[in-house]
Amino acid sequence: MTTRRTREFFARGAPTREPSRAGIVGAIVAKDLLTFSRDKLWMVLTPVALVFIVTMFYLMPPRVDETLVIGVHPPAMAAALRLAMGVGDDQVALTVVPFEDEAAMAAAVAGDVPEGAPRPLIGVSLPIDLLLRARLGQSTTARVYVDAAVPNEVRGAMTTAVREVAATAAGAPLPVAWSADEFVVLGTDRAGAQIPLRERMRPMLAFMVLITESLALAGLVAVEVSQRTATALLATPARTVDVLLAKGIVGTLLAFSQALLVLVVTRAFGPGWGVLLLATLLGAMLMAAIGMLTGAAGKDFIGTLFYGMVFLIVLMVPAIAQLFPGSAAPWIQALPSYGLVEAMTGSSVYGLGFGDLAGHLATAAVWTAVLFGLGWWVLGRKLVTL
Amino acid sequence: MAASAISVDGARFSYGEREVLKGITFEVAPGEVLGFLGPNGAGKSTTIRMLTGQLRPSAGSVRLFGRDVVRARSEVMGRVGVSFEEKNLYPSMTGEENLRFFARLYGVPHADVRALLEHVGLETRRRDLVAGYSKGMRQRLMIARALVHDPDVLLLDEPTDGLDPVSAQAVRDVIRARVESGNAVLLTTHDMHEADELSHRVAFINEGEIYALDTPEKLKLAHGRRSVKVRLRDGDGVREETVELDGEAAGARIAELMASGEVITIHTAEATLEEVFIRMTGRGLA
Numbered sequence: 217m218t219t220r221r222t223r224e225f226f227a228r229g230a231p232t233r234e235p236s237r238a239g240i241v242g243a244i245v246a247k248d249l250l251t252f253s254r255d256k257l258w259m260v261l262t263p264v265a266l267v268f269i270v271t272m273f274y275l276m277p278p279r280v281d282e283t284l285v286i287g288v289h290p291p292a293m294a295a296a297l298r299l300a301m302g303v304g305d306d307q308v309a310l311t312v313v314p315f316e317d318e319a320a321m322a323a324a325v326a327g328d329v330p331e332g333a334p335r336p337l338i339g340v341s342l343p344i345d346l347l348l349r350a351r352l353g354q355s356t357t358a359r360v361y362v363d364a365a366v367p368n369e370v371r372g373a374m375t376t377a378v379r380e381v382a383a384t385a386a387g388a389p390l391p392v393a394w395s396a397d398e399f400v401v402l403g404t405d406r407a408g409a410q411i412p413l414r415e416r417m418r419p420m421l422a423f424m425v426l427i428t429e430s431l432a433l434a435g436l437v438a439v440e441v442s443q444r445t446a447t448a449l450l451a452t453p454a455r456t457v458d459v460l461l462a463k464g465i466v467g468t469l470l471a472f473s474q475a476l477l478v479l480v481v482t483r484a485f486g487p488g489w490g491v492l493l494l495a496t497l498l499g500a501m502l503m504a505a506i507g508m509l510t511g512a513a514g515k516d517f518i519g520t521l522f523y524g525m526v527f528l529i530v531l532m533v534p535a536i537a538q539l540f541p542g543s544a545a546p547w548i549q550a551l552p553s554y555g556l557v558e559a560m561t562g563s564s565v566y567g568l569g570f571g572d573l574a575g576h577l578a579t580a581a582v583w584t585a586v587l588f589g590l591g592w593w594v595l596g597r598k599l600v601t602l
Numbered sequence: 603m604a605a606s607a608i609s610v611d612g613a614r615f616s617y618g619e620r621e622v623l624k625g626i627t628f629e630v631a632p633g634e635v636l637g638f639l640g641p642n643g644a645g646k647s648t649t650i651r652m653l654t655g656q657l658r659p660s661a662g663s664v665r666l667f668g669r670d671v672v673r674a675r676s677e678v679m680g681r682v683g684v685s686f687e688e689k690n691l692y693p694s695m696t697g698e699e700n701l702r703f704f705a706r707l708y709g710v711p712h713a714d715v716r717a718l719l720e721h722v723g724l725e726t727r728r729r730d731l732v733a734g735y736s737k738g739m740r741q742r743l744m745i746a747r748a749l750v751h752d753p754d755v756l757l758l759d760e761p762t763d764g765l766d767p768v769s770a771q772a773v774r775d776v777i778r779a780r781v782e783s784g785n786a787v788l789l790t791t792h793d794m795h796e797a798d799e800l801s802h803r804v805a806f807i808n809e810g811e812i813y814a815l816d817t818p819e820k821l822k823l824a825h826g827r828r829s830v831k832v833r834l835r836d837g838d839g840v841r842e843e844t845v846e847l848d849g850e851a852a853g854a855r856i857a858e859l860m861a862s863g864e865v866i867t868i869h870t871a872e873a874t875l876e877e878v879f880i881r882m883t884g885r886g887l888a
Contacts, residue, residue, distance in 0.1 A: 235680070235706075235707065239711075240706075240707055243707055247692070250695065251692060254694040254695075255694065443690055443693075444688045444690040447651075447656070447688075447690055448690045448691075448704075450655075450656050451654040451682070451684040452680075453677075453680045453707060453708065453709065455676060
């Protein structure tokens, strides 16, 4: 097997030069990216996940339809109800649809409406002699039909509105008068400009991408451990710290680049772009830390998936809570991803900047540092005890 | 003898409560092969891991080129090539990519890896993924990886384990060539024939202790039994007789057999290293 070429190789020796730390880390990063690109599972899963996430975003309605359609029977009472609820003809937020027949109104509330016609979520059936009885001071009854999805507070408001119609008809003016000047909205008035669900979904979508790539890194680490290639790495001038740094870089790079892609495609970058960028980077580092932890713990894909899910389901909770404003329990604020999600939502949805979100960013940075340190330590221990 | 390339002095190591190395001492000079022989679990691989700086001895010292391996790991590892018992290559990379990656880690990004692949007979398969390599091809690639930076010391852990005779011979040829060019080689194996063939000296290690360290010839002479095997005609059949050469009546018995005119063949039967190992340690090599 010894040829002239091999004789020359050993005669002149390898063209040595002292390997730099950066050179070693760069070589491991390049190797990891190459092996990642050759992993059929991730090469299928990554684009599928990206397409799925972006599609999910664009399938959601871009606006919130704030119009509340109310049916009323008999039609003669429609004007009184409009008056009681303060609805002008030019206002679209509340539409009153008169019905000749109570049964038809009930069917419409249940969803049986002609195509193109507005579907009332609430139907109010008032007795035809309501105004007369009210003037005579006699009691009467009214019936309200509601769709099952109508929340209790709206049902209550309708009951109040019917009573108000009766009271007004009876010539008893209400003791409190409202005027536009006295209706004070604290914070940004979102009436007519509600945040659509898909906007609030962005942090969750970005987290889904980050999670996918966290599992990818965990897979790379688990393979390095189970196939003992890490032992071969550490028998070269590469040190444990070089390997850990390379894994951290690869995990962060994969997660950050793809989360960034999703955020760009979903047009998340607005006035608060700087915060969003920083929050995404912190999120990518957090997920790299989780990848190192779970990669060290799991022996194969199933193992890393199991350990990964334990962490990632918990980390997803604050992002899911964004979909239901006001529903989050206080303990959610203690989760490592809470600050990140708040920063991402604040910057991408409300256009807030560093001044407004500094606290959340600081919390996110501390949690990221803690988990990155933990992942570093656990994987480091694993590598030296292989 | 030239200054030692490898020097281990009283090294001890424990996994928890279990002491796996109990103060071993040995040296390997440039141009020398030290066969490190012992059964599974004897402490061979632990010794290799101490020599690569991955394990720190709890007592004693481990030096390469006179420098403490733990303190100067990065510097000395640039002069050491290692082939592990596990075929820990990257299966999703080609043979050439595997070598180029390690060449970069050793600071030799422009090493002529194709020459190396040619050296181990893998030049034509250099662009194939390692996942498609046979066991023998992987082992040869492991050897090439250990040589990619033209090291001064080779640590070879079971380099021919499970290989077919042709691949094993190819690996042995590479080792011989490296020794001729001055490499110090620590060869761990439980193949006594291989150790006998390649090693200038052998160390018997068992349960973390070195029982003997000398040339194979001296060990066999000191601890083995010399004998001759004589095959004789016996009526229509053949019988065999072993004559111990160390006995007082050996000469007379051989003369008697020769005089009988029935001798078909006569062979010397030296003790093997394995027999010596069993005699010294009380256990086999499996």
